[in-house]
Amino acid sequence: MQDKYPQEESPEEQELKKIVTKKVVKLKSFYTHALLYALGIVVYVLKVYFGAPFNFFPLQYINGFVMAIWTIAFLVSAVDLFASYKIFGEEWEERKMKSILDKKIKKQKWE
Numbered sequence: 001m002q003d004k005y006p007q008e009e010s011p012e013e014q015e016l017k018k019i020v021t022k023k024v025v026k027l028k029s030f031y032t033h034a035l036l037y038a039l040g041i042v043v044y045v046l047k048v049y050f051g052a053p054f055n056f057f058p059l060q061y062i063n064g065f066v067m068a069i070w071t072i073a074f075l076v077s078a079v080d081l082f083a084s085y086k087i088f089g090e091e092w093e094e095r096k097m098k099s100i101l102d103k104k105i106k107k108q109k110w111e
Contacts, residue, residue: 011105015097030081037074040067 009017043059044067046052054060 011101012097015101019093019097026081030077033074033077037070040070 040062043052043054044062047054047059047062048064054062
C-alpha cells in the first residue's frame with residue numbers, strides 16, 4: 001500500500017531529476033531536429049534530382065549551401081548529445097553532482 005503523503009525527496013534525488021529532465025528535453029529536441037532534417041533532405045533530393053517545382057517561400061531557399069550548413073549543424077548537435085555521454089560518462093556525472101551538492105550543503109550550513 002502506498003503512503004498518502006509521499007516522502008520528501010533528498011537533494012540528490014532532486015538534482016538527479018533535474019539532470020534526467022534536461023537529458024530528456026535534449027533528446028526530444030534532437031529527434032525533432034532529426035525529423036525536420038530528414039524532411040529537408042527529401043525535399044532537397046526531390047528538388048535537385050527530380051526537378052520538383054518547389055518555388056514557394058520556405059522551400060525555394062533549399063539549395064546545396066543551405067543543406068551543407070544544416071548538415072554541419074545537425075552533426076554538431078548529434079556529437080554534442082551522444083558523444084558527451086561517452087566523454088562525460090556516468091562516473092563524471094556522479095562526481096559533478098556530488099560536487100554541486102556538497103557546495104550547496106556547505107553554503108546552507110553557513111547561512
